[in-house]
C-alpha cells in the first residue's frame with residue numbers, strides 16, 4: 001500500500017524528517033506516536049501533498065505509484081485521505097457543497113457517475129448517523145464555528161464519504177470527550193476492510209483500545225526510532241519517551 | 252487649472268455646439284443647460300491633483316474624441332439583447348440605445364394609478380412640465396463635474412415617479428446598451444426618480460455593451476426619497492472591457508426613508524462611480540453594498556459619500572473587491588457626520604481579495620465626525636486566498652482551479668447574499684463564475 005524509504009523533508013531550510021522509513025501493507029492499522037514537534041504532522045502533510053514542505057531525499061511509493069509525483073487532489077482521488085490535526089475553517093463554503101464535491105471527485109476518478117442531490121442526501125444522512133452528527137451541520141460553512149470535537153467528527157464524516165484506501169488520521173482523538181472518542185472510533189472501524197489501511201497519529205493509548213493497531217511506531221527527531229506491536233503503546237503510556245531517547249543515545 | 256484641462260473641456264463644448272439644435276429646449280431647461288455647460292467649461296476635467304481623483308487618471312478618456320450620440324439609426328443585435336434580459340425577473344422594462352429610449356424594445360405595461368415610468372424625453376416634452384424644479388435639484392454639480400457635463404447634454408433617460416403610499420411591486424429595469432461602430436460615442440442618459448411619502452420602489456440600472464463597444468457613458472441618477480419612502484437601487488455594470496463609464500448617484504433622503512444601493516461592477520476599461528446619499532430627515536437609513544470584479548486592463552473606482560446631516564440616522568456600507576491580473580481598483584468611502592447629527596450609527600467595510608501580485612487596490616475610509624454622541628466603525632482589508640484553505644479543499648479532491656474559484660466565490664458571496672432580488676443574485680453568481688480568471692465553476 002504505502003512504502004516510505006529514507007524520506008527527508010525540510011521546511012524553510014530546517015530539516016524536519018531526517019530519513020524516515022515506513023511500510024504499511026493493505027488492511028493494516030499502524031499507529032505513530034512521538035513527542036511534540038517530532039514531525040508527525042509534517043509526515044501527514046507531505047503525504048497529502050502540501051507543497052511548502054520540500055522533499056530533499058528518499059521516496060514514497062503508494063499503490064505502486066510514485067506518490068510524490070502526484071498533485072494533492074490526485075492523491076485524494078487515488079484514495080489517500082488525511083484527517084487534519086487542525087481542520088481549516090472555510091466560511092462561505094457550504095459543508096454540503098464540499099462533501100458532495102469531494103464525493104463526486106473520487107467517483108469521477110473511479111469512472112463512476114456523479115451522484116445527484118437526492119442520492120447524495122440519503123448517503124450523507126446515513127454517514128452522519130454513524131458519526132452522531134446533527135443534520136444542521138450540513139447547512140453551515142465548512143468547519144465554521146465548529147467546536148474542536150465537531151471538527152474532528154466532520155473530518156471522519158468526510159473520510160466516510162470519500163472511502164479512502166489509505167487514511168491518515170492526525171490526532172483525530174485529541175480534544176474529544178469520551179463518547180465522541182467512541183463515535184470517531186466507530187466511524188473509523190466502519191471503514192475498515194482488508195484492502196484499506198489506516199495510519200493513526202496519536203498521543204494516547206485510549207484510541208488504540210478501540211482501534212487495535214497491528215504496528216506501533218515511535219517517531220522522534222524526524223525518524224522512526226522504534227517499532228513494535230500494540231504493547232509498545234502501553235509501554236509508552238507508562239514510561240513516556242525518555243527511555244527511548246536514552247536507548248537511541250546509547251546505540 | 253492647466254491648459255490641457257481646458258482643452259479637453261473645450262472639445263466637449265465644441266461637440267455640444269454641434270448637437271445643441273437637436274436637444275430638447277424650453278425656458279428653464281435652456282437656462283439649466285447653459286449654466287451647466289459654463290460650469291463644466293470653467294472646471295474642466297478633473298486631474299490626479301484633485302483629491303477625489305488621485306488614483307484615477309482620465310487621460311484615456313481625454314485623448315479620445317467621443318461623438319455625442321443622437322439616438323438615430325443605431326440598432327442592437329436582437330440575440331445579444333436577449334442575453335441582457337435578467338432571467339426570471341418580472342419587471343417594467345425600459346431599453347435605451349446609446350442613451351435614447353427605444354419604445355419598440357421596451358415593455359412598460361399597466362402602471363398603478365399616478366405612477367409615472369417614462370422616457371425623460373417624453374417627460375421633457377410634457378406641457379405640464381413635471382421635471383421643472385426637479386431635474387438637477389438633487390445632483391450637486393459643483394462636487395461632481397461630470398454631472399454638469401451630463402446636464403449640459405441632457406436629452407433622454409428615464410423619469411420615474413411613484414406617488415405617496417404607492418408600492419410599485421414590479422421592479423423597474425432600465426437597460427442601457429450601446430452600439431458598436433467606428434466612432435466611439437458619448438452616451439449621457441439621465442435618470443430621475445421621485446419616490447413619494449411612504450412609497451416603495453425597486454430600480455435596476457443596468458449597463459451592457461456588445462463586444463468591442465468603446466463608448467463613454469456619463470450618467471447621472473437623481474433620487475428624491477420622500478418621508479418614509481423605500482428605494483432599492485441596483486447598479487449592474489456589465490460593460491464591455493473596452494467601455495468607459497463615469498456615473499454619479501445623488502440621493503436626497505427625507506425622514507424615515509430608506510435607500511438601499513447595490514453597486515455591482517463586472518466590466519469596463521475605466522469605471523468611476525460616485526454614490527452620494529444625503530440624509531436630511533431624522534430616522535433616514537442608507538445601505539450600500541458593493542462588489543467589484545476587476546481583471547487585466549480594468550480600472551474601477553468607487554467613491555461613496557454619506558452625509559449624516561440630522562440626528563438619528565444610520566448608514567451601513569459593505570463593499571468587496573476581487574482583483575486579478577493587472578486589475579486596479581479604488582475604494583473611497585467618505586462618511587460625514589455633521590454637527591447636529593447626534594445618535595448617528597455608521598458602519599463601513601471594504602474587503603479586497605487580490606488573486607495576483609500585480610493587482611492593486613487603493614482603499615481609503617474617510618470618517619469626518621463633527622458630532623460627539625455617535626457610533627461609527629470602519630474597516631478595510633486586503634488579502635490573498637488562504638493557502639491552508641486551498642490545500643484543504645485540494646486534499647478533498649477538488650482541483651487547484653476549482654479550489655481557487657470556490658474560495659473566491661465564498662469571498663464575494665456575502666455581498667451577493669445581501670441583494671434581495673433572487674433573479675439578480677442568480678445572474679450575478681453566474682457572471683462571477685464566468686468572469687473569474689479561469690472561468691467556470693467546477
Ligand SMILES: Nc1ncnc2c1ncn2[C@@H]1O[C@H](COP(=O)(O)OP(=O)(O)OP(=O)(O)O)[C@@H](O)[C@H]1O
Pocket residue numbers: 011012016034035036037038039040041042043052085
Ligand atoms: N510551516 C512550518 N514552518 C516552520 N516550521 C515548521 C512548519 N511546519 C512544521 N514546522 C516545524 O516542524 C517541526 C515538526 O512539526 P510537526 O507539526 O510535524 O510536529 P508533530 O510531531 O505533529 O507535533 P505535535 O505532536 O505537537 O502535533 C516542529 O518543530 C515545527 O515547528
Ligand SMILES: [Mg+2]
Pocket residue numbers: 040041042085170171
Ligand atoms: Mg502534529
